[in-house]
Amino acid sequence: MNSNEIISSGLLELYATGLASAEEAMQVQQWVGQYTEVADELAQIETCMEAYSQSQSIQPDASVKEKIFAKINQLESAKIIPLNSGEESSNVIGISSFWKKMAAAVVLLLIGSVAVNVSLYNNNKNVVSQLVNIQQALAGLQEKNNDMAADMKVVQSKYSLPVSLAGLEAAPDAAAKIFWMKNTTGEVYIDASNLPDAPVDKQYQLWAFVDGKPVDAGLIISTEKGSKYRIQKMKTFGRAEAFAVSLEDKKEKPSVVPEGPVYVMGKM
């Protein structure tokens, strides 16, 4: 068939109005590609049918267009979601800015609280160590006070007989005091605080003269700091005429008779 025969066959009209069979439609499409005249003729038929359709137009309700666009936008967004869902979990939960701010505030409060706690802890540590120092100082003072009270008890006792020991040739400036519970227990105490410090290899020894003979009344602690200033309890005597302190060599067994120089002495 040449192009004129094709045009006059009526197949183009069948094709344009949708009446052509699949076979005929393929044939027409082939001709359209082959002959410009046929393509032009078909275009004119189609334009005519289109114009005819337009002449018959009935405008649909305006809502139809809105529904169509809503649908295609929904479809477009539905296409986008699966692409993202591969990367992100589908269970992403939005957190409102209020809770984000709350969370930030809580974190700040926590940090602040930790800082305050650290500061308080350090302060507390200082306070505790100060307290320990004070308690130790207090304990020391109480101990001293107790010692002092005990010493004072001896000194202030109405039963204690004070005996002053004065310095002799060996130590004219030295002095000592005896507190003797002569009429009660016979206990003898000495305040050796006015004796000079004994040399490292020497020690003071108290003697009681009983019936004209010196009797050992005990060693006086004078090397340990502080103890020299305490009133020290010596041996007990029921009777004695005099008391004296001599400086003896340090040895395993104290002397039974005074061997060194006598520093101080006092008679009843």
Place this chain on the structure above:
Amino acid sequence: MRDTIKYSEEELVGLLVQKDQQAFSYLYDNYAGALNAVILKMVEHNELAEDILQESFVKIWNNFENYDKTKGRLFTWMLNITRNLTIDTLRSKSFKKQQKISGDENSVSSLEDAKGGLDKFDAMGLRKQVGNLKEDQRSIINLAYFVGYTQDEISKQLGIPLGTVKTRMRTAILELRKKIQYT
């Protein structure tokens, strides 16, 4: 509302392939009325017709890459989609059930309905010229182009031999072309 922008068919097709919504809006404004009329020729039920029109345009949008301009004009392709969707709806069970309930007055398969549809058309520039077409010429065009009848169905509907459908269609369209050209 018509867009002030005018697209050539080639431009329109190019934009629609790229899913341009403005072009789609233009397409709708220019063709929805014509396609709606085609649906109403078969359905004559406004709500259902609008549902089909909506479905048709969504399908046109989604399947636009399938449009092949070498096979025909854009409107012809759109018309085929719309007509096929309408026919599918008419053939669907749910529609048949609905038709049974609502009665025979809504039946769309008679020529009377096709003619009745035509009588509703109004106020368009070509209306008067087309109206001058002979009754049988107008019917054969409408039954084929709008209602989607096959040659066999047209033959039976119009009471003409199957072999003459082709030549009658050609004659009717040639006549229509003359009327349109004179407008």
